[in-house]
Amino acid sequence: MDKVCITLNVNGDRYELAVDPWRTLVEVLRDDLNLTGTKIGCQTGDCGACTVLIDGKSVASCMMLAVAADNKNIATIEGLSTGQDELHPIQEAFVEQGAIQCGYCTPGMVLSTKYLLDQNPDPTETEIRQALSGNLCRCTGYHRIVKAVEAVAVKMRADGKGE
Amino acid sequence: MSQNNSAMKVVGQSIPRIDAPIKATGKARYTGDMKLPGMLYGKMLFSSVPHASIVRIDVSKALALPGVKDVIVGKDTPGIKFGNWRLFPATQDELPLAIDKVRFIGDAVAAVAAISQDIADEAIGLIEVEYAPLPAVYTIEDSLAAGAPLIHDENKELTNNISLDRKIDVGDVDAAFATADYVREDTVFVHAVSHAYMEPCAVLVEPDTEGRLTIWTSTQTPYIVQCLLASTLAIPENHVRVVKPYIGGGFGGKMELRPWDFCASLLARRTGRPVRFVLTRVEEFEVGRRRHGMKIRSKVAFKKDGTLIAKDFEAYLDGGAYNSMGPTATFLCGNFGAMLYRYPNYRYRGHHVYTNKPPAGAMRGFGAPQALYLSETQMNIAAEELGIDPIELRLKNAMVTGDVIEGVTRISSAGFVESLHKVAEMTNWKEKRASLAPNKGIGIGCYSFISGGVFNWFNTQYNFASCEIRAYSDGTAHLLTMAADIGQGSDTVLRQIMAQDLGLDPEQIRLTAADVTMTPKADLGTWGSRVTLMNGNAVLDATQKMRAELAKMVSLRFNLNVIHEVAFADGRVFAKAQPAKGISFGEAVTMWVKANRGEELVVRGHYTPRDLGLTSPAYSFGAQVAEVEVDPETGVVTVEKVSTAHDCGTVINPLAVEGQLEGAIQMGLGYALCEQFVMRDGKTLNTTFLDYKVPAAEDMPAIASAAIETYEPQGPLGAKEAGEGLAIPTAPAVSDAVWHATGYRCKDLPITPEKILRATGKL
């Protein structure tokens, strides 16, 4: 089968690519664009490690073909913080609250959190747990992650950065 | 033991992990994230049959596929077996690629290297293997039945499928039983579960032109991988450089040489190109190690007043097709059977049994979750039958500091009694256990765990842990350690210990870890909750040497009387009684370098436990209470709250300890309620996270905890383990709470709604 030419807008950068039509978005992000911050934990849509935001919505990038993301705006973990040393408030909260152990689930968790807070700047604990239940973590038991989300929600509301 | 007299400024603080920012930004490189120029992509072919002779393997079609660079099968290898029990070579029963026989669905048969992953995957499908099937066994009973096929018939010393026995005899068990007022015997079956670490195993190997290899692999034990790769490839150890990148969790599942490590190495040597393998999740579930399923029988004897007088404990471990870490699990299961309470008379018989299933290895708790599920459940049953409160019964028999199990264990600190009191108080235990709303239950489970093993079955010639510290004139220092941080946080904790003892800010310490040719290589890796204690002690050995060197400089400079103690704090080195007499850490280093005519200030530290019994230098203890609600119609268990009081000695980083506790509860809940392999004829049927259910954020209960601080004399600054032990008590505590709510005592984990409904007559 012939390759398909697509344009991916990732973290504000435009990439023109010719990809095999069966390749998933996560494979193209990792292998072709070297954006390895997006992780693969299962490739069956069950773990959330590969979560990215497409036009603002959280998506399991292992369940989406790269061609389906043609011309869409994709945000990966690499695009979340602006400067070299600067962390996004969500990342900062994850660091400070001890929400990161092995870190393999972290990029997906952070992006799921971003999506949640974009939709709902003041979530309850139950809403946070529900929103993150598509993201598996085997290390933390989720408590510090939930705490981090609670803390950053408060902070972002106070800073008026709820976007 | 070195101990800084200055107040604990760094140790005891909830310092965020050093590696948290790099992980939060997606910049942390895990093995599967790495790529090298010219790299080939690898894929394994695993056996599709549970037990068979290999009649013929034809790789010609795979080799002919454009883009395939090499295909290897067993006969292309030196054919050398491996295993972690090097001290007993007969236990090393596994080949990196099968030669004439396969023993489980998942045994490695061939491997391919190609220019893309798609081509490698396609080539695997072109390899033809003709098997002559052999009869297979999948349960302990069938494996031990008369006429069962011998799974390792090549080992002429074995006459059945038991690969190894272990026994412990303390006192006179039979005589004690004869004097008992109350005897209780139970048999339980505890099931196999997956580590389910989020990062599937991966390896990348780069060869140099002289045949030396650099290996980045997702391992907990770089030194063990180095040794076993060298022996299976038949090359010198020093030709193998194993580097640990960031690791996405291990929990015991990444502590051995695995076939893909070997195949990537051999393929790299043969092709002269870098080779990378990344497993899929399906492969992980099919061929990854798992926790041992066990059948355990326990008979305990009490006096009327609840005093324990004897225990007779026997375990059969379902080992799968190879020994893997089974010998250690067999040993430890018996040791843990004797823990927590004083059993003046104790007998253990452990048997490691081969079956035609994926091998079980080490998994968080390593023999203890199984042993203590039964021990703790039995304690709760006995309490009920003796009419004594379960916490009272435990208090009556609890191990305390100074207890000794002759020839096995010596307890140098124990906060168990305090933990029991504390958890009772935290949960309002007495009242709730006596009266609770319908369908609600409260239950208890306790644990003890080792802080590293004193045994040397790997037969290392080196120290158990080692490190190097370099100090610089700019007031900074560099810690080079072989400790392998796999997500548990050892890099952070070791830096805290070092900073505390040298009076430095942790941020002034650069850390390089786990590279067998660059850091001191003596280290057995991350398992058995050994790192904080052993590597922490190695760091303190080095800081002590560093302090001695720098103290000389300050004494000289200020002409200090010999009786002066020199202290290290706030980046300064000074006379403790006259703090003005002192200089900065960097100035002290400069003086030392000048005094030594340009030498660099480098010290090494080591730790090896000696003369500390047969098991561990130190033991953690704790008690946990679970509160549940069981839906009487559906049998669904909702765990509402889990409360824990535990003793891990000095808490070096409260945030890290809390994280271990919460993660352990999650894993314990999965073990108790929802995780299990579904197997048919040796095949693992549930190979996705959809079918193998691990607890998600919304499944977690409320969590309360209290740390009971003790000072462990064998531990660094008084610390002991907090990693694995906490994974033990949740299953027995939840099980007891389910009994309290429904009357159903689970002796066949996991506790499923179906089992509850059957027991309550609803099904």
Ligand code: FES
């Ligand atoms: S890798 Fe996409 S959901 Fe797991």
Ligand code: FES
């Ligand atoms: S931190 Fe390890 S999987 Fe979440």
